[in-house]
Amino acid sequence: MLPPPEPAVTRTPDALVLGAGPNGLVAAVNLARAGLSVLVLEAEPTPGGAVRTRETTLPGFHHDLGAAFFPFGQVSPAFVPLDLPGxxxxxxxxxxxxxxxxxDGTCASISRDAALTAASLGPDAAPWQRIATWHARTRDRMLDALLSTLPALGPMLRFGPLNLLRLAQVALSSGRGFATRTFRTEAARRMLPGLALHTDVGPDDPCGAIVGFMLAVLASSAGFPVPEGGAGSITRALIHRLEEKGGTLRCNARVTEILVRQNRAVAVRLATGEEIPAGRAIIADLAAPTLFLDLLPEPHVPDRIRRAMRRFPHGFGTFKIDWALDAAVPWRHEDAARAAVIHAGDSLDDLSTFTRQVRSGALPDNPYLVIGQQSVPDPTRAPPGRHTLWAYSRVPSSLAGGWQASREAFADRIEQRIEQLAPGFRSHILARALWSPPDLQAINANLIGGDLGGGSADIRHQLFFRPVFPWFRHRTPVRGLYLGSSYAHPGAGVHGACGRNAALAALHDL
Structure with missing residues (x-):
């Protein structure tokens, strides 16, 4: 009779990464490339966080659950070294x-093709071209400066003091102020403030111009590309890079506690009760309030941080719709028919009214919309001759009486808004799927209240104050524990920089 086999020896991973969103996966890849053994723990059944794709409406129609177009995708200094196309x-x-x-029939548009942009902007082509030309010369140095860990002195010096001054002049303006100084037509003036409402920054907010400015200039250089097959293709590429370096991903592994001994993070406890040790570091791709209020033992979190997390400033909620269509959207303006992304905002005043209504807790009468046409550049998203459509509006995170009672009526209001710009749109709808703020939080716990950005994009909550001063360099008060989510600088956007910077901090400390 053979003796029983000896129990397998499980090696303690050098690093645990909590969350398999793009930031968590980028952190894990950087750690694995540095020679550490890495285990990524994901609470959901599938990885990706807000970068996932699913058939939410009908079979054969592939919809992005969260992020759907990626201005940073081909140019982020966190992604480029990973060679995701490879x-x-x-x-x-x-x-x-x-x-x-x-x-009213007007449509200002931005393209990577300068001639197409000039034809669209007309009398505003010249001032825009000056901005786009400057950005083309400085883009990579600008992104390195803006996406690196603060204070990023080296990248800032490489970007150059004159370029920093020019960017600071934008950053000190409101969206309305910058737009009215720069452009003559209402069509051009609504572009940048409209882009800023990807976050919770309204046209009249002090120091709000920089958000829309950055998205606009990236549209002119990197564009708003989509991954073939869906946003989940980004996640698959990152997992490929992780696994080729020996890293491991484990789903359905919800962390409920971070174990701390002698003020060092040494392990995590899962919802099942299982404890998993971390040999050298833990990086959390998690919401900052969740990390500091729920997962860490109270004695290890300073009172000031706990107070700050209880009043953490979240951004607007989000209401999202996926549609399956039997044909392309019949836009009145040909630029919209050829666009990756359409932004529906009638004027600066319309965008200001929208912002006031959302902040007051009301559903907007005339919803501002971000509309994604992924199946236009990527026919694999839908069956032959069919199309997908994706759109969201910013909304209050909660409503009196709850969201369930308002979902269908607000979705109808959004469809009517699109119908104004594309008569006949509704006749092409085969099916739709609705996602209110509670629905979005249910599929990704980091999207608290439907906040897509990991906290408010207001300038008072950015830079050295994200998530809380002085813990803005990805370290936490607990040794060996790092915050690598969009709740840390540089914040929102699928650029992977938060995860990369947290990994670099951990490697520096090791």
């Missing part, structure tokens, strides 16, 4: 990157 990722572009139609 891991199978294919990017697709539309001729127009960002179109801004209004019911």
């Amino acid at each position: 891991a199978g990722l294919v990017w697709r572009h539309s001729p127009i990157d960002s179109a801004h139609p209004a019911p």
Whole structure:
């Protein structure tokens, strides 16, 4: 009779990464490339966080659950060294990157093609071209400066003091102020403030111009590409890079506690009760309030941080719709028909009214919309001759009486808004799937209240104050524990920089 086999020896991973969103996966890849053994723990059944794709409406229609177009995808200093195209990722572009139609028939548009942009902007082509030309010369140095860990003195010096001054002049303006100084037509003036409402920054907010400015200039250079097959293709490419370096991903592994001994994070406890040790570091791709209030033992979190997390400033909620269509959207303006992304905002005043209504807790009468046409550049998203459509509006996170009672009516209001710009749109709808703020939080716990950005994008909550001063360099008060989510600088966007910077901090400390 053979003796029983000896129990397998499980090696303690050098590093645990909590969360398999893009930031968590980028952190894990950087740690694995540095020679550490890495285990990624993901609470959900599938990895990706807000970068996932699913058939939410009908079979054969592939919809992105969260992020759907990626201005940082091909240019982020966190992604470029990973060579995601070499891991199978294919990017697709539309001729127009960002179109801004209004019911009056005007439509200002931004494209990577300077001639197409000039034709769209007319009398405002010259000032825009000066901005785009400057950005083309400085883009990579700018992104390195803006996406690196603060204070990023080396990248800032490489960007140059004159370029920093020019960017600071934008950053000190409101969206309305910068737009009215720069452009003559209402169509052009609504572009940048409209882009800023990807976050919770309204046209009249002090120091709010920089958000829309950055998205606009990226549209002119990197564009708003989509991954072939869906946003989940980014996640698959990152997992490929992780696994080729020996890293491991484990799903359905919800962390409920971080264990601390002698003020060092040494292990995590799962919802099942299982404890998993971490040999050298833990990086959390998690919401900052969740990390500091729920997962860490109270004695290890200073009272000031706990107070700050209880009043953490979240951004607007989000209401999202996926549609399966039997044909392309019949836009009135041809630029919209060829655009990757359409931004529906009638004017600066319309965007200001929208912002006031959302902040007051009301559903907006005339919803501002971000609309993604992924199946235009990527036909694999839908069956032949069919199309997908994706759109969201910013909304209050909660409503009196709850969201369930308002979901269908608000979705109808959004469809009517699109109908104004594309008569006949509703006749092409085969099915739709609705996602209110509670629905979005249910599929990704980091999207608290439907906040897509990991906290408010207001300037008072950025830079050295994200998530809380002085813990803005990805370290936490607990040794060996790092915050690598969009709740840390540089914040929102699928750029992977938060995860990369947290990994670099951990490697520096090791």
